[in-house]
Amino acid sequence: MIISGGGTGGHIFPAIAIANALRSIDPGIEILFVGAEGRMEMEKVPAAGYKIEGLNITGFQRSFKLSNLAFPFRVIASLMKAGRIISGFNPQVAIGVGGYASGPLLYMATRKGVPGLIQEQNSYPGITNKLLASRVRKICVAYDNMDKFFPASKIILTGNPVREEMIKIEGKKTEAAAFFGVKTDIPTLLVVGGSQGARSINHAIAGNLDAIHKAGVQLIWQCGKPFHEQAQKAVAALGSDRIKVYDFITRMDYAYAMADVILSRAGASTVSELCIIGKPAILVPLPTAAEDHQTKNCQALVEKNAAILIKDQEAMTSLVPEALRLLNSTEERQTLSNNISKLALRDSAKVIAEQVLGLIKN
Numbered sequence: 321m322i323i324s325g326g327g328t329g330g331h332i333f334p335a336i337a338i339a340n341a342l343r344s345i346d347p348g349i350e351i352l353f354v355g356a357e358g359r360m361e362m363e364k365v366p367a368a369g370y371k372i373e374g375l376n377i378t379g380f381q382r383s384f385k386l387s388n389l390a391f392p393f394r395v396i397a398s399l400m401k402a403g404r405i406i407s408g409f410n411p412q413v414a415i416g417v418g419g420y421a422s423g424p425l426l427y428m429a430t431r432k433g434v435p436g437l438i439q440e441q442n443s444y445p446g447i448t449n450k451l452l453a454s455r456v457r458k459i460c461v462a463y464d465n466m467d468k469f470f471p472a473s474k475i476i477l478t479g480n481p482v483r484e485e486m487i488k489i490e491g492k493k494t495e496a497a498a499f500f501g502v503k504t505d506i507p508t509l510l511v512v513g514g515s516q517g518a519r520s521i522n523h524a525i526a527g528n529l530d531a532i533h534k535a536g537v538q539l540i541w542q543c544g545k546p547f548h549e550q551a552q553k554a555v556a557a558l559g560s561d562r563i564k565v566y567d568f569i570t571r572m573d574y575a576y577a578m579a580d581v582i583l584s585r586a587g588a589s590t591v592s593e594l595c596i597i598g599k600p601a602i603l604v605p606l607p608t609a610a611e612d613h614q615t616k617n618c619q620a621l622v623e624k625n626a627a628i629l630i631k632d633q634e635a636m637t638s639l640v641p642e643a644l645r646l647l648n649s650t651e652e653r654q655t656l657s658n659n660i661s662k663l664a665l666r667d668s669a670k671v672i673a674e675q676v677l678g679l680i681k682n
Contacts, residue, residue, distance in 0.1 A: 414435070601660065
């Protein structure tokens with residue numbers, strides 16, 4: 321198999337999960353990843369134990385930049401290298417997970433007669449997967465109504481593969497409380513903005529720490545490295561032992577186990593994790609995400625009363641008051657929890673792996 325794509329954790333971790341699922345079904349399967357040079361997959365994939373080759377490909381910038389002048393040449397060079405990789409590796413199936421590299425790789429693979437499958441994580445597909453849809457045989461999606469974008473005959477609702485270690489939270493609350501130095505019987509707000517943090521969320525929390533402290537709740541706050549020093553100073557000035565701030569949380573299973581309410585961005589992997597753990601969530605979509613896909617991910621939940629959406633520009637004034645209100649409403653938390661749990665699609669990586677193997681049998 322060849323698995324191609326990346327650029328962000330939202331593409332890379334599902335790709336690795338699919339590879340792991342394939343290997344669990346048949347340990348003899350040979351898997352090669354193809355990514356974009358200089359992107360995080362070139363580090364994360366080898367760390368997960370897989371070989372990877374890189375293409376010199378980047379995205380086309382929507383605003384005018386000189387780098388766009390080199391884009392056509394990089395596409396041509398990437399197509400040529402992708403063709404050489406396919407000829408040398410001779411895959412039986414090519415899998416695309418979105419991101420820069422999957423376009424040239426899947427195009428050349430399908431051109432050479434290799435059956436293709438793509439996995440779309442978001443409720444609004446990226447341009448690469450839209451372009452590849454007519455060339456592949458199967459399209460694995462995580463949301464309903466994706467026939468607006470893809471041929472209905474190719475679509476399979478599988479959900480997004482998630483990192484299994486993050487969603488195993490049953491019976492871990494006591495361990496989690498000890499890990500964070502908090503108590504099990506106090507309402508807990510978990511704030512996560514990704515490994516680099518989220519500017520609007522961080523500023524909303526930092527500007528309302530006093531209100532959080534006075535509300536008598538606990539806060540576990542992953543603020544990212546760029547904001548960590550500022551967050552530490554703000555927490556120290558308040559002198560509260562119920563507020564814990566981290567640049568990065570190493571045990572997200574413990575964080576999820578402790579949380580009564582979660583504040584987060586609305587990336588595809590995060591949304592899938594929240595559905596499986598079934599915790600009430602307030603989501604602040606990243607407005608600069610491609611095609612505003614995070615807002616569309618969030619709206620798919622809001623339409624089913626499964627999450628609360630706060631716009632990025634309203635975070636400073638609305639985010640903390642809404643979180644404190646929700647922490648005080650047991651009934652609403654239960655409703656959100658029940659509804660988001662209904663949207664969970666489990667064992668997604670295994671289901672996708674079975675679809676991949678089915679392409680070989682057929």
